[in-house]
Amino acid sequence: MQVYPDTHYAATRDDDARWPGLDGDCETETCVIGGGLAGLATALALAERKRSVVLLEANRLGWGASGRNGGFASAGYPLSMRELVARHGLSDALALWRLSAEALAIVGRRAEALGPTTRQGQGALRCRMAWQPDNLRSHVDWMNDQFGPGFVYLPPTELRDMLATDAYADAFVNPASLQIQPLNLARGMAHAAVRAGARIHEGTTVVGVKAAGAARKVVTRTGTVVARHVVLAGGAHLGMLDTRLGLATVPVASFVVTTNPAPEKLQEAIRTRFAVSDLRVATDYYRVLPDGRLLWGGRANAFAYSTEGIRARLKSDITRIYPQLSSLGIERAWSGLMPIARHRMPVIGPLAEGLWAAACFGGLGLVNTTLAGELIASAIADGDDRHRRFAPFGLPFAGGSIGRAAFQLIYWRHQIEDRLRRPRTGAKG
Numbered sequence: 001m002q003v004y005p006d007t008h009y010a011a012t013r014d015d016d017a018r019w020p021g022l023d024g025d026c027e028t029e030t031c032v033i034g035g036g037l038a039g040l041a042t043a044l045a046l047a048e049r050k051r052s053v054v055l056l057e058a059n060r061l062g063w064g065a066s067g068r069n070g071g072f073a074s075a076g077y078p079l080s081m082r083e084l085v086a087r088h089g090l091s092d093a094l095a096l097w098r099l100s101a102e103a104l105a106i107v108g109r110r111a112e113a114l115g116p117t118t119r120q121g122q123g124a125l126r127c128r129m130a131w132q133p134d135n136l137r138s139h140v141d142w143m144n145d146q147f148g149p150g151f152v153y154l155p156p157t158e159l160r161d162m163l164a165t166d167a168y169a170d171a172f173v174n175p176a177s178l179q180i181q182p183l184n185l186a187r188g189m190a191h192a193a194v195r196a197g198a199r200i201h202e203g204t205t206v207v208g209v210k211a212a213g214a215a216r217k218v219v220t221r222t223g224t225v226v227a228r229h230v231v232l233a234g235g236a237h238l239g240m241l242d243t244r245l246g247l248a249t250v251p252v253a254s255f256v257v258t259t260n261p262a263p264e265k266l267q268e269a270i271r272t273r274f275a276v277s278d279l280r281v282a283t284d285y286y287r288v289l290p291d292g293r294l295l296w297g298g299r300a301n302a303f304a305y306s307t308e309g310i311r312a313r314l315k316s317d318i319t320r321i322y323p324q325l326s327s328l329g330i331e332r333a334w335s336g337l338m339p340i341a342r343h344r345m346p347v348i349g350p351l352a353e354g355l356w357a358a359a360c361f362g363g364l365g366l367v368n369t370t371l372a373g374e375l376i377a378s379a380i381a382d383g384d385d386r387h388r389r390f391a392p393f394g395l396p397f398a399g400g401s402i403g404r405a406a407f408q409l410i411y412w413r414h415q416i417e418d419r420l421r422r423p424r425t426g427a428k429g
């Protein structure tokens, strides 16, 4: 079992409860593999519906991407709403938007119940880089007309009052977006699931899933679980436990640092409590934490960097946008893996009778993992078929190592474009 990596979230987690490893054989209706937000959301949603469920986590709960992310919780998908409308029509896109918005409301209620150490803030700014064309006003009008999220357009002067940088042109506020301490959320959901009757085992790696009559046998080194339903929620760490799912995903690394506390210095540059990101493919995303540190995430890579490499690269990203923050010291740096499907939509639904996938949330998993949990649990408990909304995307082959290389090339192309068009102000990256 791997311990939590040295993240700000692990250092500030609300509690350090542990859940025992599986010891022996048992039966249940549903066995969930993976104790990230997707697995925990599924186990909690099943337990809330009074269904029997056992969750198996190889490491600690929230050890993967769920305990390492930026903490931005917003409705929507990695595939933009414009692309969704273009490919699937307005009515399907609207139905998908509503599902994600409902999940955001559930995440908000759960985070609120866990208190301010979990629900750390509300509201997010999405900024257009100074070199990017097309002001955001028409996008805001279109989103508000079609989906009603209540985005608020911010012209350059108002944005400049909030963010002391020339890097951005204009922006919009997403008022419903939440800022979450994701490891506290994951652990809080685990406590709630156990209170509702779920069984959770940490330090229990699933090594195989075999047919067992009408059910399946989930095999670990210390015991087995026989279940009618098995939910694959192992994120990028599931390996080839299910070959089709494995071959349909590209694991992509993203990176986060936190700085030393510097509330006054930060106030000179970032004069807002909104979280901030931009419109680039591999966006910078950052927010000032309640304890006066800056959390800054960014980049997306098919290959991980060393901790020192993350520190250096993200420090240069911070300084490029805010030269006045060049003296900030980096306290912690970490990376996480997120699996992405070729179509950039989550994979939610049955792979076979009784075998479910909750996977491929990309960089927007804080909310859609809860959506997956709700859809799968209500399908198992009540025969709800809303998960079919995700069936048209399928499980296309992601290309294996060629797919990873292709992702890297696309990312490098965007990086070069960014460098060439960036105005020659501020520090070099």
Ligand SMILES: Cc1cc2nc3c(=O)[nH]c(=O)nc-3n(C[C@H](O)[C@H](O)[C@H](O)COP(=O)(O)OP(=O)(O)OC[C@H]3O[C@@H](n4cnc5c(N)ncnc54)[C@H](O)[C@@H]3O)c2cc1C
Pocket (backbone or CB within 6 Å): 033, 034, 035, 036, 037, 038, 039, 056, 057, 058, 059, 060, 061, 062, 063, 064, 065, 066, 067, 068, 069, 070, 071, 072, 073, 074, 204, 205, 206, 207, 233, 234, 235, 236, 237, 238, 239, 241, 253, 254, 255, 256, 285, 297, 335, 336, 337, 338, 358, 359, 360, 361, 362, 363, 364, 365, 366, 367, 369
């Ligand atoms: C650096 C970074 C920043 C991000 N920022 C944001 C953000 O700001 N907002 C947002 O919405 N999303 C963000 N994301 C994405 C989001 O974190 C993920 O989409 C989400 O956490 C995925 O959850 P998961 O449960 O599917 O996977 P994970 O959290 O990776 O959990 C999978 C778990 O399954 C376990 N597991 C795997 N295989 C087995 C096995 N064989 N047996 C038992 N257990 C197993 C693993 O140990 C792991 O704990 C970010 C991701 C990263 C990496």
